[in-house]
Amino acid sequence: MIRSRLSILPLVFAALLLGSVAAAPARAQGAPPPRPWNSLDPAQRDVLSPLQEKWDTMPPRQQATMLKRAEQWTTLPPGQREEIRERIARWQLMTPQERKQTRENRRQFQQLPPQQRAKLHAAFERFQQLPPQQREQLIKQWHAIPPAKRLQWMKQSGHNGPPPGER
Numbered sequence: 001m002i003r004s005r006l007s008i009l010p011l012v013f014a015a016l017l018l019g020s021v022a023a024a025p026a027r028a029q030g031a032p033p034p035r036p037w038n039s040l041d042p043a044q045r046d047v048l049s050p051l052q053e054k055w056d057t058m059p060p061r062q063q064a065t066m067l068k069r070a071e072q073w074t075t076l077p078p079g080q081r082e083e084i085r086e087r088i089a090r091w092q093l094m095t096p097q098e099r100k101q102t103r104e105n106r107r108q109f110q111q112l113p114p115q116q117r118a119k120l121h122a123a124f125e126r127f128q129q130l131p132p133q134q135r136e137q138l139i140k141q142w143h144a145i146p147p148a149k150r151l152q153w154m155k156q157s158g159h160n161g162p163p164p165g166e167r
Contacts, residue, residue: 052087
């Protein structure tokens, strides 16, 4: 989904939060015990609320990881906590294919040289600063370009400047 690719950084964060690979089967010894949702304290439930419906079916190791991250999140300012909650909720709404594509985008991003990652991050930040109407217009223009031309532009330009026909 193109829209998912455009907002890769927030989704990458969500992918990191939820783990990009299935948890390995827990060994009998050393596996943390499962934590029922109702055993969490109010602050933990607040941060992890998007996971409430799935919490009791999560593997204990994943629960333990999420609890550890929730502890870190409670030290964040309220605005950042809300942003994280929204990202987790968006991740939950994604289809398996969209999640798979997001993981693949993350893998590709991590393989880029640091300078190229910084350029991509800066471009994303500039895109995020645009007014919503302008972002939607750019997305529509991008969708109007045939996929082969998009790839050609991306390879030729190194992600600099507008796509062909948009200059």
